[in-house]
Amino acid sequence: MGGGVNAAARLARPASALLAPVLLIAAWQAAISLGLADGGIWASPAAVVRAAREAVAEGDLAGDLLASLQRDLAGLALGIPLGLATGLALGLSRAAGRLFNPSLTAIRQVALFSWVPVISVWLGNDEPAKIAFIAFAVFFPVMLATQQGVRGVDPKYLEVAVILNMRPSQTLRAIILPAALPAALSGIHLALIYGWLATIGAEYLFSAGPGIGSELMTARAQFRMDQVIVGMLLIAGIGMMFTQAAGAAERRLLRARGLA
Amino acid sequence: MNVAVMEQALPPAPRVSARRPAVLEMRDVGKKFSAGAGAFAALSGFDLTVAPGAFVAIVGASGCGKSTLLRLIAGLDKPDEGAIWLDHAPVRGPGLDRGLIFQEHRLMPWLTVEQNIALALKNAPVPRASQNALIAEHLALVGLEGFARAYPRQLSGGMAQRAAIARGLVTRPEILLLDEPFGALDALTRVRLQDELQRIWLAEGITMVLVTHDVEEAVFLADEVIVMTPRPGRISLRTRIDLPHPRHRADPRLHQHKTDILAALGLAI
Amino acid sequence: MTAAWPTRAGGAVLITAAVPLALLALWQAAVSAGAASPLVLPAPAEVLTALRDMLGDGTLTAGLGISLRRAATGFAVGALAGLGLGALMGLSGVADAALRPLFMGLLNVPVLAWIPLLMIPLGIGETLKYVAISIAAFSATLLHTTRALRQVPPALIEVGTIYRLTWQQRLVHILLPAAFPGVFTGLRLGLTQAWQSLVVVELVASTDGIGYLSVWARQMFRLDQMFAVMIVIGLVGFALDRVLRAAETRLARQWGGA
Numbered sequence: 160m161g162g163g164v165n166a167a168a169r170l171a172r173p174a175s176a177l178l179a180p181v182l183l184i185a186a187w188q189a190a191i192s193l194g195l196a197d198g199g200i201w202a203s204p205a206a207v208v209r210a211a212r213e214a215v216a217e218g219d220l221a222g223d224l225l226a227s228l229q230r231d232l233a234g235l236a237l238g239i240p241l242g243l244a245t246g247l248a249l250g251l252s253r254a255a256g257r258l259f260n261p262s263l264t265a266i267r268q269v270a271l272f273s274w275v276p277v278i279s280v281w282l283g284n285d286e287p288a289k290i291a292f293i294a295f296a297v298f299f300p301v302m303l304a305t306q307q308g309v310r311g312v313d314p315k316y317l318e319v320a321v322i323l324n325m326r327p328s329q330t331l332r333a334i335i336l337p338a339a340l341p342a343a344l345s346g347i348h349l350a351l352i353y354g355w356l357a358t359i360g361a362e363y364l365f366s367a368g369p370g371i372g373s374e375l376m377t378a379r380a381q382f383r384m385d386q387v388i389v390g391m392l393l394i395a396g397i398g399m400m401f402t403q404a405a406g407a408a409e410r411r412l413l414r415a416r417g418l419a
Numbered sequence: 420m421n422v423a424v425m426e427q428a429l430p431p432a433p434r435v436s437a438r439r440p441a442v443l444e445m446r447d448v449g450k451k452f453s454a455g456a457g458a459f460a461a462l463s464g465f466d467l468t469v470a471p472g473a474f475v476a477i478v479g480a481s482g483c484g485k486s487t488l489l490r491l492i493a494g495l496d497k498p499d500e501g502a503i504w505l506d507h508a509p510v511r512g513p514g515l516d517r518g519l520i521f522q523e524h525r526l527m528p529w530l531t532v533e534q535n536i537a538l539a540l541k542n543a544p545v546p547r548a549s550q551n552a553l554i555a556e557h558l559a560l561v562g563l564e565g566f567a568r569a570y571p572r573q574l575s576g577g578m579a580q581r582a583a584i585a586r587g588l589v590t591r592p593e594i595l596l597l598d599e600p601f602g603a604l605d606a607l608t609r610v611r612l613q614d615e616l617q618r619i620w621l622a623e624g625i626t627m628v629l630v631t632h633d634v635e636e637a638v639f640l641a642d643e644v645i646v647m648t649p650r651p652g653r654i655s656l657r658t659r660i661d662l663p664h665p666r667h668r669a670d671p672r673l674h675q676h677k678t679d680i681l682a683a684l685g686l687a688i
Numbered sequence: 689m690t691a692a693w694p695t696r697a698g699g700a701v702l703i704t705a706a707v708p709l710a711l712l713a714l715w716q717a718a719v720s721a722g723a724a725s726p727l728v729l730p731a732p733a734e735v736l737t738a739l740r741d742m743l744g745d746g747t748l749t750a751g752l753g754i755s756l757r758r759a760a761t762g763f764a765v766g767a768l769a770g771l772g773l774g775a776l777m778g779l780s781g782v783a784d785a786a787l788r789p790l791f792m793g794l795l796n797v798p799v800l801a802w803i804p805l806l807m808i809p810l811g812i813g814e815t816l817k818y819v820a821i822s823i824a825a826f827s828a829t830l831l832h833t834t835r836a837l838r839q840v841p842p843a844l845i846e847v848g849t850i851y852r853l854t855w856q857q858r859l860v861h862i863l864l865p866a867a868f869p870g871v872f873t874g875l876r877l878g879l880t881q882a883w884q885s886l887v888v889v890e891l892v893a894s895t896d897g898i899g900y901l902s903v904w905a906r907q908m909f910r911l912d913q914m915f916a917v918m919i920v921i922g923l924v925g926f927a928l929d930r931v932l933r934a935a936e937t938r939l940a941r942q943w944g945g946a
Contacts (some may be wrong), residue, residue, distance in 0.1 A: 506921065514852065527847075527861070528942075529868075542852045623693065
């Protein structure tokens with residue numbers, strides 16, 4: 160008796176979690192089928208599914224996805240190491256921090272996307288500009304987090320290093336870097352999220368070309384809401400994947416080093 | 420430092436209007452908790468009677484069920500077996516007739532000391548007009564007059580705990596329950612607050628049940644010390660401390676009681 | 689005449705200004721040396737002149753006014769919705785369980801991804817901006833309000849139980865004050881995100897506002913104006929950030945510690 164009730168309860172929980180979304184989709188489909196919403200403008204869930212199947216069948220989807228991800232990766236590969244290095248440098252040297260932080264903060268205050276026009280002037284409208292923009296977006300969270308991580312190393316541990324007569328390079332390797340690792344990882348976690356957003360935004364604002372964002376804009380121009388929704392879901396889906404992957408990697412790395 | 424001098428240094432407690440202490444009875448009380456694999460009995464077949472106005476201390480190692488005991492009396496949890504009566508009426512859930520002091524002061528950080536105490540009176544049968552006077556009386560009782568408008572973050576640990584005690588007493592409970600109230604404080608503050616508690620008890624005549632793992636504290640304050648052993652929580656020893664109040668810590672008879680109780684705890688483990 | 693060492697405060701200002709001043713000097717030098725065409729890099733002085741001119745003829749104030757109005761309205765709508773729903777989900781376990789999967793799913797779609805969708809029925813009118821900005825504000829406030837209410841220390845709630853407070857009294861005297869700092873953080877983040885979304889929307893789909901000004905300046909190759917606009921955008925962002933963070937720190941200090 161007890162077992163049966165428990166099993167049912169366990170099944171009911173994930174099922175009830177889907178209740179609201181399923182209801183919403185059903186209501187949306189009903190609204191269009193019943194003519195409450197204009198089927199010409201609004202795409203029904205059925206239309207979205209059809210558009211998705213089309214996109215997969217025609218093979219463009221994979222190409223676009225790949226293009227966006229490549230762009231994103233290129234930007235990450237540029238921005239993350241720069242952010243780590245700068246954050247480390249500014250964190251280790253009080254003087255460097257005091258000199259450069261005000262300027263970096265000032266640059267950070269300018270909303271990210273308002274840099275797009277500037278970058279388009281200096282770097283054009285194609286791949287280099289997009290990748291530079293992504294790297295720029297990614298640089299700041301990583302730099303900030305790393306710097307804070309380095310600065311935030313418990314002075315007690317640094318005292319131990321002094322007592323043990325450690326050389327600066329030893330202190331760096333054995334104490335500062337491991338202690339700053341969690342912060343740096345959380346910065347990279349943020350970078351993955353912002354990087355993906357910057358990628359899509361870059362595809363909106365710079366030149367067209369292969370990519371989810373570009374396709375989204377094209378679909379919009381053609382008033383194809385079904386395709387737009389497919390694109391939205393893809394963007395959200397990949398964003399979530401990044402978040403999950405980053406979180407899992409962060410946990411695994413920290414646990415391996417006994418920090419979590 | 421001369422203990423006698425310290426005790427004399429405390430101002431005599433102002434006589435707050437008389438309370439009506441009540442008798443606490445627990446019969447065959449049992450409480451189970453489920454943790455991971457299977458349930459375990461925190462308390463089982465627990466019997467206890469506390470006379471009106473008595474000061475009872477309960478000592479025992481962690482996990483022996485003493486906190487559970489207080490929560491059952493306070494009505495925050497319900498016993499699985501047995502019954503609890505206060506003043507011959509069954510205990511059903513929390514009530515203003517029982518005051519409870521925790522190890523953390525649990526004062527609301529965004530309220531002043533007097534606002535915190537007033538919170539306890541929100542649903543008390545005390546007319547708004549007399550509430551201010553009542554709060555002021557209790558602030559004086561715990562030696563915090565002048566700190567009415569202070570915020571908890573401005574108080575030391577000892578002062579915050581005193582404010583919590585004032586809040587616990589302002590509802591005129593028939594019994595005051597204290598769950599390791601001084602456990603989070605430093606040794607010197609602990610001694611001072613033990614003296615305060617003794618003074619308040621002598622002035623108010625309220626029934627007090629104190630849970631502590633500090634045997635010295637127990638023998639210093641209580642008329643009766645109850646030693647509990649864990650799993651299930653049971654009484655392993657009851658000792659009467661028949662010494663007059665106020666007591667002096669240097670008293671060798673206290674020391675003897677302490678030794679006896681520690682022995683009981685040692686054997687019980 | 690005695691040479692006085694710079695005071696501590698003076699020294700701090702000097703260090704803060706050192707790198708920016710150096711960059712400025714470098715910038716000016718590059719322009720004077722003709723290293724860059726004015727179409728790519730205008731002289732600092734020109735940017736300042738452009739700034740002054742645009743302030744003078746009202747274009748900047750008009751554009752900024754429009755943008756701020758949009759941001760404020762969008763934020764107000766989104767924040768109100770976020771607070772309301774957040775309160776519901778924070779206080780009611782049932783509501784939370786029922787609605788969380790829906791909203792967590794929806795909130796995973798960044799505002800950026802919503803914009804093309806919204807543009808189909810709404811074109812590039814004011815409504816588009818309001819909706820996009822309010823979505824941004826809504827996400828942040830919903831998340832933080834729910835969390836703040838669910839994270840009220842149970843120890844404090846228990847005090848309410850002991851003193852037999854009714855659920856209304858518990859709400860007013862314990863839950864809401866305890867959640868306030870967290871809610872405020874949500875509002876701060878919501879406002880920051882509202883501002884960021886405003887800029888994006890004005891770049892993608894607008895014919896007025898400060899974001900549009902920078903796009904227009906870029907298209908007219910008036911780089912001096914473009915940089916001037918960016919300075920203004922930066923100043924607004926700075927003001928929002930600083931003021932709200934200062935308020936938040938004050939709040940945390942007053943509310944902190946149980």
